Amino acid sequence: MRARSVAIVSVACVCIGVGIWSLGSFDYWDRTSRSAQVLPSPAATAEVAEVAVTASARKSFDDLLRQYGSVPLADAHNHDASDFRYLDMPSMWKKDAVDRVILFGDVSESSAIRTDAYAWKAYTDSPDFFVPYFSGFDLHDPSSLQVVRENLEQGYFGLGEIAAASYNSPVVSKVEWKAKDPMDGFLPQIYDLCAEFQAPILLHMDPPNGFVIDKLEEALSAHPKTIFIFGHANAYNSPENIKRLLEKHDNIYMDFFAGFTVFNLESANRIEDFLPVIRQFPDKFMLSTDSGYGLASEEAAIEAMYRVLDAIGDPALIKKVAYDNLDAIIRNEPATQTQKEAVQKQDAARDVAKLTKLEAGKLLWGK
């Protein structure tokens, strides 16, 4: 029953999505537009789709899956905790050989408290697949420090997606708990907590230039032990800006929203334009779908990740960007005291001294 309804929903999404995607200039930042709004004429849609296909589909998606399906692949930025959307995804993730999903829901607003809990539920059901992040705290209120500490202590792996600045996005610019800039509110103290737990923080920042990035650089310098991930760093941003940040700061990583560069007509750059900086910093990039935001479908966003891997070409670099760079961060997080106590409650003889957060989760929640 579920399989059948998922199939019907998928077809509907693709139809809606193709229309929306060709309207990219209006709605990239407008998540709500995916489900409504005016569609272009079928002829216009077909024309735009054809241009994109000719430009990007030398190999079919099936060809890419055959070639790269055995390479471990992680999605570093996924919102499918919102509305429990992740429950409809496993068949697609399986078919498309996705091996890990960094899962969260809403962005820096009170509804995120609920979707953070959904991400946690997904994780405790499938600790081998999901890695939960959270963003349900008011970063202008001192209570945020308690929420961050408690959630990291409980076992969440990171913070995200956090609205560290948003001026252009019709959606994120309106969220109630957004920061004015990456040093606003209690963010500095939150960065210190992240460092204490060795947990990364995934930031949304738009525009990706000007004073927003000046403040990001201030944060990067003032919190050298904190791991910052620049969310969809390639969206409306140039390879030169990314390169400049990476050359100056060791503690920033780039979440590369493949679908934006591959399929969104708003992208001023092609994959090829980013390859030099990816090669220059082979340990700093990770791939994501952003749940297909602004694209025809979430699956198009997954396909785009494979197209980026294909463009990278070099097997060692593919492995890093597809999985290992992010895995190194996740794997480095130590188990918390709370987790260690819970593990020892199950098995008093277990040595927990060097236990990692990833291992603790598998022991506590693995089937």
Ligand SMILES: [Zn+2]
């Ligand atoms: Zn996002």
